[in-house]
Every structure is written in structure tokens, then in C-alpha cells.
Amino acid sequence: GNSVTQMEGPVTLSEEAFLTINCTYTATGYPSLFWYVQYPGEGLQLLLKATKADDKGSNKGFEATYRKETTSFHLEKGSVQVSDSAVYFCALYNQGGKLIFGQGTELSVKP
Amino acid sequence: GAGVSQSPSNKVTEKGKDVELRCDPISGHTALYWYRQRLGQGLEFLIYFQGNSAPDKSGLPSDRFSAERTGESVSTLTIQRTQQEDSAVYLCASSLNRDSQPQHFGDGTRLSIL
Numbered sequence: 001g002n003s004v005t006q007m008e009g010p011v012t013l014s015e016e017a018f019l020t021i022n023c024t025y026t027a028t029g030y031p032s033l034f035w036y037v038q039y040p041g042e043g044l045q046l047l048l049k050a051t052k053a054d055d056k057g058s059n060k061g062f063e064a065t066y067r068k069e070t071t072s073f074h075l076e077k078g079s080v081q082v083s084d085s086a087v088y089f090c091a092l093y094n095q096g097g098k099l100i101f102g103q104g105t106e107l108s109v110k111p
Numbered sequence: 112g113a114g115v116s117q118s119p120s121n122k123v124t125e126k127g128k129d130v131e132l133r134c135d136p137i138s139g140h141t142a143l144y145w146y147r148q149r150l151g152q153g154l155e156f157l158i159y160f161q162g163n164s165a166p167d168k169s170g171l172p173s174d175r176f177s178a179e180r181t182g183e184s185v186s187t188l189t190i191q192r193t194q195q196e197d198s199a200v201y202l203c204a205s206s207l208n209r210d211s212q213p214q215h216f217g218d219g220t221r222l223s224i225l
């Protein structure tokens with residue numbers, strides 16, 4: 001079946017630190033991969049996506065590369081800001097209509 | 112509308128009562144999805160609608176849960192005889208069609224069962 005595993009949080013970083021949130025998946029075929037972000041008190045927003053192997057999704061300084069050989073889609077940012085504090089969800093879509101989500105990783109960035 | 116709209120934003124009710132949650136998808140989106148987010152956990156798929164096709168109800172946790180959608184417009188998720196374990200944020204999403212990604216999410220309804 002399809003599943004997504006994320007690194008557990010919370011992750012606490014100082015401003016301008018480098019961020020990596022690990023995400024690995026299990027799926028048959030060729031899923032599309034997503035990172036969603038949920039800021040405090042808000043709904044989910046799409047952060048970035050990749051639809052095929054070796055694609056790199058990027059947005060707001062965040063990047064993630066679709067690695068089929070390691071079944072991974074790790075989220076990275078070179079220099080985090082306080083405003084990046086949120087919960088980040090990795091997700092996959094593999095036909096069938098529904099997104100499969102990881103459990104979420106809470107990021108807290110301190111000034 | 113400009114985005115997916117859900118109401119109410121918060122709902123507190125007593126155990127055993129029925130609740131109805133509403134979702135207005137983005138205009139023109141034929142696919143509509145419901146997810147549940149329990150505290151500290153990821154999102155669980157509940158049900159999705161695609162146009163006039165039969166909905167995929169495979170994620171509904173029990174027969175106390177049901178959902179309806181009229182055409183390509185508003186959907187309601189109904190939980191009958193609520194239990195404390197139903198407390199969660201219920202999120203609705205829509206997309207142009209089933210295989211069109213990404214899904215666009217509403218802000219959710221936070222349901223608390225006393």
C-alpha cells in the first residue's frame with residue numbers, strides 16, 4: 001500500500017539555521033509528492049510539489065527533490081526565519097483520489 | 112469562491128448529539144474531499160466526491176459518519192451520536208477533478224465533543 005513517513009518533531013532551530021525535514025514514502029508506480037504547510041490557526045497550504053523522479057519542487061526558499069532510488073522527498077531550507085514556524089506535512093498522490101499524509105513535523109524557529 | 116470555505120469554524124457539542132459540517136468548494140472544482148486531523152497526527156482520508164460518480168467512502172471510520180454532495184457544489188459531513196474520539200479538525204479540500212493535483216484546503220472545522 002501507499003504510506004508516508006516523516007521525521008518526528010518538534011524541531012527547534014535558531015533563525016538562519018539550515019533546515020532538513022526527512023520524508024520517505026512507500027508506493028507502487030509513480031506517485032506525485034507534495035509538501036503542505038499549516039501555519040498556526042490556519043488551514044493547509046501547498047508549499048511545493050514534484051510529479052516525477054528527479055523533479056525539484058521549490059517555493060519561498062524551500063526545496064525538495066523527488067528521489068525514486070531512495071523513495072525520499074526531504075524538505076530543505078538554507079536559512080529559516082521565525083515566520084517559518086509551522087507544521088509541515090509530506091504527502092503523496094497515487095491515483096485513487098486521496099492524498100496520503102505523513103504525521104506532520106512541527107518546526108519552531110527562535111529569534 | 113476564491114477558496115474552499117468551511118463552516119462552522121468551531122463546534123462544541125455534547126456526546127451523543129449529531130453534528131453537521133459544511134464545505135463550499137472552489138467554483139468549478141468537480142472533486143471534493145474530506146479529511147480528519149486528530150491532535151498531533153496527520154490527516155486521515157474520509158471520503159471524496161467526483162462529479163456525479165459514486166463517492167469513495169472507504170475512509171469513513173464508522174456508520175455514524177456520512178456525507179452528501181449535491182452536484183458539484185456544497186458538501187455536508189454528518190456525524191451522528193458523536194463520541195469523544197470524534198474530536199478533531201475536519202478539513203475539506205477540492206480540486207479541478209480527481210486526478211488534478213494539488214488539492215486546495217479550507218481552514219477546517221474544529222470539533223470538540225464534551
